[in-house]
Amino acid sequence: MKKLSAKMYNMLLLLLVFACGVALEKTGTIAFLTDPYNYPELMRLLFQHFYLVAISMAIATTTGLVIGISLTRSGLRKYSGIVMYIVGLGQTIPSLAVLALAMSFLGIGTKPAIFALTIYSILPIARNTLAGIRAVPVSTIDAAKGMGMTSVGILFNVELPMAMKVILTGFRVALVINIGTAALAYLIGAGGMGDWIFSGIDMMMTDKLLAGAIPVTLMALLADFLVELLSALLVSRGLRLSEE
Amino acid sequence: MGVWHFVEKNLQQVLFLTWEHIFMVALSLIIATAIGVPLGILITKKVNLAKRVINSANIIMTVPSIALFGLMMPILALVGQGLGKVPAIVALVLYSQLPIIRNTYVAIKNVPPSLRDAGKGMGMNKWELLKEVEIPIAVPVIIAGLRTAAVMNIGIAAIAAYIGAGGLGVYIQQGIDRVYPEMIISGAVLVSLFAILVDGLMAGVEHLLTPKGIQLQKRSAQ
Numbered sequence: 001m002k003k004l005s006a007k008m009y010n011m012l013l014l015l016l017v018f019a020c021g022v023a024l025e026k027t028g029t030i031a032f033l034t035d036p037y038n039y040p041e042l043m044r045l046l047f048q049h050f051y052l053v054a055i056s057m058a059i060a061t062t063t064g065l066v067i068g069i070s071l072t073r074s075g076l077r078k079y080s081g082i083v084m085y086i087v088g089l090g091q092t093i094p095s096l097a098v099l100a101l102a103m104s105f106l107g108i109g110t111k112p113a114i115f116a117l118t119i120y121s122i123l124p125i126a127r128n129t130l131a132g133i134r135a136v137p138v139s140t141i142d143a144a145k146g147m148g149m150t151s152v153g154i155l156f157n158v159e160l161p162m163a164m165k166v167i168l169t170g171f172r173v174a175l176v177i178n179i180g181t182a183a184l185a186y187l188i189g190a191g192g193m194g195d196w197i198f199s200g201i202d203m204m205m206t207d208k209l210l211a212g213a214i215p216v217t218l219m220a221l222l223a224d225f226l227v228e229l230l231s232a233l234l235v236s237r238g239l240r241l242s243e244e
Numbered sequence: 245m246g247v248w249h250f251v252e253k254n255l256q257q258v259l260f261l262t263w264e265h266i267f268m269v270a271l272s273l274i275i276a277t278a279i280g281v282p283l284g285i286l287i288t289k290k291v292n293l294a295k296r297v298i299n300s301a302n303i304i305m306t307v308p309s310i311a312l313f314g315l316m317m318p319i320l321a322l323v324g325q326g327l328g329k330v331p332a333i334v335a336l337v338l339y340s341q342l343p344i345i346r347n348t349y350v351a352i353k354n355v356p357p358s359l360r361d362a363g364k365g366m367g368m369n370k371w372e373l374l375k376e377v378e379i380p381i382a383v384p385v386i387i388a389g390l391r392t393a394a395v396m397n398i399g400i401a402a403i404a405a406y407i408g409a410g411g412l413g414v415y416i417q418q419g420i421d422r423v424y425p426e427m428i429i430s431g432a433v434l435v436s437l438f439a440i441l442v443d444g445l446m447a448g449v450e451h452l453l454t455p456k457g458i459q460l461q462k463r464s465a466q
Contacts, residue, residue, distance in 0.1 A: 092439045094399030097432035100416045104425045180308025206318045213314030217307045224306050
């Protein structure tokens with residue numbers, strides 16, 4: 001019984017992939033993507049998209065980690081509640097609104113887009129860093145203190161490794177949202193794969209629309225998968241074992 | 245102050261667009277709950293299905309919203325609904341599935357076995373156990389899932405303005421096209437306020453629907 005349902009599920013997946021292929025051929029997306037005339041444009045847009053995501057994620061990760069870690073230090077701990085409240089409030093603001101506000105204050109182009117993407121990506125990273133470090137058991141930290149570790153040593157050898165899984169989850173959420181929001185950055189003149197999506201919608205060109213939407217989707221799924229791999233590498237084996 | 249002036253002058257339209265936004269989010273949330281909660285309950289009984297369902301919902305969640313609109317347009321165009329409110333609502337329903345299913349599943353899985361045993365000992369059958377014990381205990385977590393979904397949907401519904409679904413995103417879209425800062429800012433601020441307001445309201449509902457016993461337990465834990 002179990003085997004049959006698993007087989008049916010695999011069959012269904014296969015059929016779905018096949019149907020997608022037929023649909024792509026029918027709508028001319030494959031012809032559009034393999035057209036040598038479109039090739040430089042595709043590479044340029046992909047690079048722009050990648051550039052937006054990479055720069056904003058690099059800044060956001062550093063800032064988010066610094067904010068999250070410094071809020072767990074004894075001097076700043078009392079502010080962590082209010083800061084997290086503001087971060088939570090910031091996360092409810094829609095991504096399009098953040099981009100639109102960045103544009104109306106900073107103008108159009110790549111810089112306001114990177115600014116908006118960075119601000120939006122800091123939130124999940126900072127929140128998860130704080131939550132991850134806070135969840136480290138007090139007894140573990142006491143044990144580290146008893147072994148004579150300094151507070152810096154405790155941070156790098158105990159707190160961060162134990163919080164790594166939660167931090168990486170925050171990083172993954174931020175990255176996936178960032179890739180999706182970068183597709184909207186076209187609207188404020190920063191380019192990226194959104195160019196083909198929005199032009200495709202405006203011109204009712206299904207092939208162009210799909211040629212933009214599919215790479216963005218694949219990019220997000222791939223990023224999600226890669227971070228999962230990364231967490232298999234970075235999270236210590238003992239922690240992974242204790243979870244199972 | 246230009247923003248305030250803009251909203252005051254176009255109050256009629258602002259109200260209409262807000263209504264459209266509320267309509268899209270509310271309708272999609274109702275449909276999503278009707279699908280997601282039973283599905284979440286169902287997969288607590290069938291463990292090997294649970295992983296697949298949650299993984300599928302996870303994949304849908306990973307697809308960027310504007311790309312999902314793009315992917316659905318040619319499909320829904322076959323039935324003549326490629327643009328407008330229908331694809332927007334379908335996308336919103338799809339996105340809401342992950343938080344709703346996951347929270348329902350986790351909440352029901354986390355009902356303490358001792359309580360379940362107590363219910364069984366009182367002679368409850370499976371349905372009664374679900375209705376009298378599992379669901380009341382799970383409700384706060386399920387509502388928390390709905391809250392996540394609602395806030396996310398408000399943001400995605402704003403993007404749906406680009407596929408002609410209306411809503412407050414129209415001000416952002418047209419404001420960008422016309423380089424009309426007052427329009428952009430009022431659109432962005434209204435959408436953000438709407439999201440923050442709904443977040444707060446749902447937090448209130450979450451608190452109200454928490455059974456008194458669990459509230460007491462939480463308070464004494466603090």
